[in-house]
Amino acid sequence: MYCKRILILQQSNSRFAERNKELCGLVKLINNGNDVTTVTVFVTNADVHSLGQWWVLLAFGHNYFARQLDTLNNCVFSLPTQSLDKVSCLLVKREDKCYESARAFVGENACDILSRQMEQLVTSTKYEPDDATPYEQFVASTSNFYDGVNVQALKARSDERYKSVTEYSNAFERFYASGGNTDYYDSVKAEIGRVFVQFPPYFPLIRKYPESFFVRIDFPSSDRYFVLGVLQSKGQIRYICYGLPAEKQEISDKDFVYIDNSPISFWMLFQDAKTGQISALNDLV
Numbered sequence: 001m002y003c004k005r006i007l008i009l010q011q012s013n014s015r016f017a018e019r020n021k022e023l024c025g026l027v028k029l030i031n032n033g034n035d036v037t038t039v040t041v042f043v044t045n046a047d048v049h050s051l052g053q054w055w056v057l058l059a060f061g062h063n064y065f066a067r068q069l070d071t072l073n074n075c076v077f078s079l080p081t082q083s084l085d086k087v088s089c090l091l092v093k094r095e096d097k098c099y100e101s102a103r104a105f106v107g108e109n110a111c112d113i114l115s116r117q118m119e120q121l122v123t124s125t126k127y128e129p130d131d132a133t134p135y136e137q138f139v140a141s142t143s144n145f146y147d148g149v150n151v152q153a154l155k156a157r158s159d160e161r162y163k164s165v166t167e168y169s170n171a172f173e174r175f176y177a178s179g180g181n182t183d184y185y186d187s188v189k190a191e192i193g194r195v196f197v198q199f200p201p202y203f204p205l206i207r208k209y210p211e212s213f214f215v216r217i218d219f220p221s222s223d224r225y226f227v228l229g230v231l232q233s234k235g236q237i238r239y240i241c242y243g244l245p246a247e248k249q250e251i252s253d254k255d256f257v258y259i260d261n262s263p264i265s266f267w268m269l270f271q272d273a274k275t276g277q278i279s280a281l282n283d284l285v
Contacts (some may be wrong), residue, residue: 010211025042038076043091055098058087059088171188
């Protein structure tokens with residue numbers, strides 16, 4: 001049965017982050033009915049210049065796995081099919097010994113168990129890089145499993161991507177139609193999580209803001225795009241961000257904030273994750 005989960009890694013040891021930045025990332029897990037669980041790991045703001053190895057540790061209920069990462073930029077590997085109802089994850093840096101650097105979980109939290117067993121899990125695991133070609137890894141990371149060139153399958157994949165945007169827009173509208181009496185992010189986190197899985201990370205803004213994650217969403221049949229992201233503080237989602245490339249020097253809507261960034265600057269809206277209200281957020285920009 002097809003199932004997908006996404007975990008947001010939260011820094012637990014600042015030693016392994018770039019100076020003055022917060023280490024963060026995503027772990028994407030997919031069961032697609034092919035007898036494997038496909039894992040994709042993306043990490044940003046990690047100090048990659050220091051010596052040592054990066055590992056990811058995973059607990060699926062009482063099943064534990066360790067895997068050395070050959071890249072922090074969308075490392076893809078496969079495990080025997082696992083239930084995704086209860087998943088815990090540690091990002092580990094191995095130097096003279098193993099150190100936890102970030103963690104995440106969904107369902108039952110087994111991160112402390114992984115932390116106690118990380119030396120044993122890492123030292124007992126032999127590093128065996130995937131034999132998959134770069135194309136096969138791309139197919140796995142985007143969940144495009146098909147035989148041959150299937151135009152209809154490609155179209156369905158494209159439609160699914162933009163369906164996730166529509167679903168988020170509908171959740172956005174339902175929140176305000178209901179009077180906005182609940183926590184905004186809690187009411188839309190399933191929909192926004194699907195958007196994060198379907199679209200590619202936008203690294204220039206991820207690098208700009210500690211504890212952030214952004215994706216780039218291209219408009220169909222156009223060269224225009226926008227960005228969607230979240231800003232965290234102390235492990236909690238604080239703001240949802242919507243950005244348009246700053247093609248104009250000024251914009252008439254006073255709620256937009258100009259974000260100077262390279263290679264592209266943006267006009268950005270910041271939405272309070274709790275109340276759903278727009279915030280200028282001038283103290284962060």
